[in-house]
Each structure stands twice: as C-alpha cells, then as structure tokens.
Amino acid sequence: MLSAEGWIPGHGRPPFGNAPSWHRGGSPGQSSERMISLGLLQIAAENVDLTFDRTQSCGLETGCSRGALMSATQFVSHDEEARPIVELLQFAMEATHIPSSIFYWIDESMRMQIAACEAVDLDRLNIYQSTFYAHDPCSPVRMISRQARTQTLQRAGCESEALELYRPYMALSGIRDALEMVFWHEGRAVAGLGLVARNDQDCVSPEAWKLAESMQRYVEASLALHPRVMRDRARRRLAREFLLSKRELGIAELVARGLTNQEIGEELAISLPTVKTHLRSLFAKLDVGNRTSLIAQMRKAEVTR
Numbered sequence: 161m162l163s164a165e166g167w168i169p170g171h172g173r174p175p176f177g178n179a180p181s182w183h184r185g186g187s188p189g190q191s192s193e194r195m196i197s198l199g200l201l202q203i204a205a206e207n208v209d210l211t212f213d214r215t216q217s218c219g220l221e222t223g224c225s226r227g228a229l230m231s232a233t234q235f236v237s238h239d240e241e242a243r244p245i246v247e248l249l250q251f252a253m254e255a256t257h258i259p260s261s262i263f264y265w266i267d268e269s270m271r272m273q274i275a276a277c278e279a280v281d282l283d284r285l286n287i288y289q290s291t292f293y294a295h296d297p298c299s300p301v302r303m304i305s306r307q308a309r310t311q312t313l314q315r316a317g318c319e320s321e322a323l324e325l326y327r328p329y330m331a332l333s334g335i336r337d338a339l340e341m342v343f344w345h346e347g348r349a350v351a352g353l354g355l356v357a358r359n360d361q362d363c364v365s366p367e368a369w370k371l372a373e374s375m376q377r378y379v380e381a382s383l384a385l386h387p388r389v390m391r392d393r394a395r396r397r398l399a400r401e402f403l404l405s406k407r408e409l410g411i412a413e414l415v416a417r418g419l420t421n422q423e424i425g426e427e428l429a430i431s432l433p434t435v436k437t438h439l440r441s442l443f444a445k446l447d448v449g450n451r452t453s454l455i456a457q458m459r460k461a462e463v464t465r
Contacts, residue, residue, distance in 0.1 A: 245276045248379065252355055253278065256368040258339060260356040265388065266342070266349045270301045280356070284333045295325035298340040304349045310372045312364045313338040337363040341372050343380045350389055353379075394461035402445045411438045416455050 249261045260279040264272040272289065293299055297316035303309075313330075314337050317323030329335070337357040342349050357364060383389050391413075398404050404412070407428075414424045425435045448454050 246278075248353065249276060249278050252353060252375075255371055256339065256355055256364075258355040258357050258361070258364070258368065260358070262354040262356070263351065264300075264354075265351050266300050266304075270304055270349070272300060272352070281333065284329075287332070288329060292326060292329040295322045295329075297322050297326060298338060298354075300342055300349060300352050303340065303342045303352075309342055309344070309376050310369060311340050312369060313340070314363050334359045336361060339364045339368060339372055341376065341379075343376070343383055345380060345384055345389055346393065350392065351383055394458055397461045398446075398458065404442070404445060408438055408442050408445070411435065412442055412454060412458060415439075415451055416458050 245263045249263055253259055253261050260277075262274060262277040262280055262285070264274045267273055272293070274285065277285070288296070296302070296313075298311050298313050302316070302322075303311055313323075313335070317326075333356075335356055336359045339355040339357075341353045343351045343353070355364075355368075395409055395413075398412070399406075399409060410428065411424055414427060419427065421432055421435045421439070424430075425432050428435075442454060443449060446454060446457050448457060
C-alpha cells in the first residue's frame with residue numbers, strides 16, 4: 161500500500177526523500193541514489209498490465225545534431241535538482257512507448273518552466289512557448305482550469321476549437337498526439353510531464369492513458385519531497401504566517417543562498433540602505449536576531465507539512 165510519504169516499503173528508496181544525494185554530495189547519476197523509485201513506478205505499470213523494460217531503447221537514435229530530435233536528455237536548468245527528473249522521463253517513455261518527453265515546472269503565472277526534455281527540438285519548443293502555447297488544447301493553463309490531471313491532445317482537441325489554431329505547430333513539429341500529465345500539491349499545480357507521439361506513431365493508446373492515471377499519485381507524492389516544491393511550500397507558509405511581502409521573501413531567499421547585503425542590492429537593483437531596511441523588517445516579523453536564525457526558520461518552514 162502507498163504510505164503517507166508516497167513510498168511502498170520494500171520497493172526502493174522513498175522518491176526524493178531520506179536525505180537524497182544532492183544533500184549528501186553524492187552523484188545523482190548513481191543507481192543507488194535514484195530520486196524517482198523505478199520499482200515504485202513499475203508497480204503502477206503492472207497495475208495496467210504494461211511491461212517495463214529497463215533496456216528498451218525507446219526508438220531514439222544517436223548522433224542527432226541540434227535542430228533535429230535530440231536523443232540525450234537535455235537539461236534546460238543545469239542544477240543538480242533537475243538531474244533526477246531523467247528517471248521519470250525515461251520510465252514514462254519506456255512504459256508508454258512514446259519516445260519524446262518534457263518535464264516542466266509550473267510557475268505562479270501558470271507558465272511552463274522547462275526543466276528537462278528528451279528527444280525534443282529545443283528550437284521548436286521555444287516557438288511553442290512564444291507563439292502556440294495559448295492554442296494548445298493540453299496546455300497547463302487549460303488543464304488547470306479544468307482541474308485535470310491527465311489528458312491527450314486528440315481527445316482534448318475534440319472538446320476545443322483551439323486545436324485548429326494549434327495544427328500549424330503540430331505539422332511543423334511532426335506531432336500526431338500527446339499525453340499530458342499535470343501534478344498537483346496542496347491544491348496547486350506544480351509540475352507537468354508531456355509525452356509526444358510523432359506522425360510515424362500511433363495515437364496515445366487507452367492503456368498508456370490508464371498508466372498515466374495510475375502513475376499520478378505516486379509522482380505527486382514524490383514531488384512533495386523535491387527541494388523546489390519544498391521551497392515553494394515554505395514561501396507560502398512564511399508569507400501566510402508572518403505576513404511577508406514578495407520583496408521580503410525574495411530577500412530572505414537570497415540570504416539563504418549566502419549573498420551579502422551588497423550582493424542582494426545588486427541582484428535586486430535596490431540600494432544598500434533599502435536592503436538593510438527589509439532585513440530589519442524580516443528579523444522583526446520572524447522574531448530572529450541574525451541571518452543564521454532567519455535561515456533556520458526558512459528550513460523549518462520547508463520541512464513542516
């Protein structure tokens with residue numbers, strides 16, 4: 161059974177949990193440090209009678225140049241927190257036999273912030289972001305408005321006039337169908353995963369959709385322990401409990417990153433006296449006397465559920 165932390169004992173490490181490798185200095189690429197438990201996700205696949213083959217190639221070809229489909233996982237964000245997402249991308253492609261994938265975070269404006277992708281043309285992805293996002297029947301903003309978690313492009317298109325405006329991008333990128341998943345945490349959409357079927361492939365099968373629905377709760381439970389989600393949770397809690405402004409939250413995060421007052425001023429394009437004024441306000445609201453105590457309060461807010 162799924163535990164409160166989203167992990168089934170006996171099936172690998174708790175995803176994203178138990179002092180993951182980026183907290184201990186380990187290598188995120190080591191199989192023993194997998195942030196997404198492949199054993200856990202394999203259970204989801206077995207629930208819908210799909211075979212998970214760790215050695216399957218997903219039909220990706222090597223040696224692709226930029227501007228063609230890229231076979232290696234591309235990290236738009238190169239920090240260590242983005243790297244473990246590859247486990248989820250690879251599993252999803254292998255289990256569904258859909259060879260292209262994108263993982264993205266969803267910001268407060270409900271826009272996509274691409275974290276990693278595989279077998280995706282980044283140039284065309286930029287065109288999507290700048291021109292066709294508003295017409296995508298499976299865009300995060302449309303799925304969020306419907307409180308949806310999983311959807312396919314073809315089925316969503318049947319319910320939306322936007323598909324006709326989106327077809328030029330489908331033709332440009334050779335897209336036949338797509339399977340979209342949006343992951344939620346504490347009532348907010350925090351991330352998404354898109355799997356793209358090309359013109360030479362079948363549309364998303366009912367079995368693949370069922371797999372996505374089965375995976376949903378496992379991935380959401382795992383993402384709750386991801387550092388980015390924990391930081392966002394801390395931001396909301398601090399703002400709510402201590403009535404912090406966006407500026408104060410921003411300065412608190414820069415303090416936690418180790419920036420000096422001068423560096424904070426340069427980062428935010430504000431004067432040094434203004435930085436000091438905000439810091440005094442932060443110390444008073446959080447009832448702390450120094451930067452160390454301020455950072456401790458922020459870390460406490462991250463782990464409190």
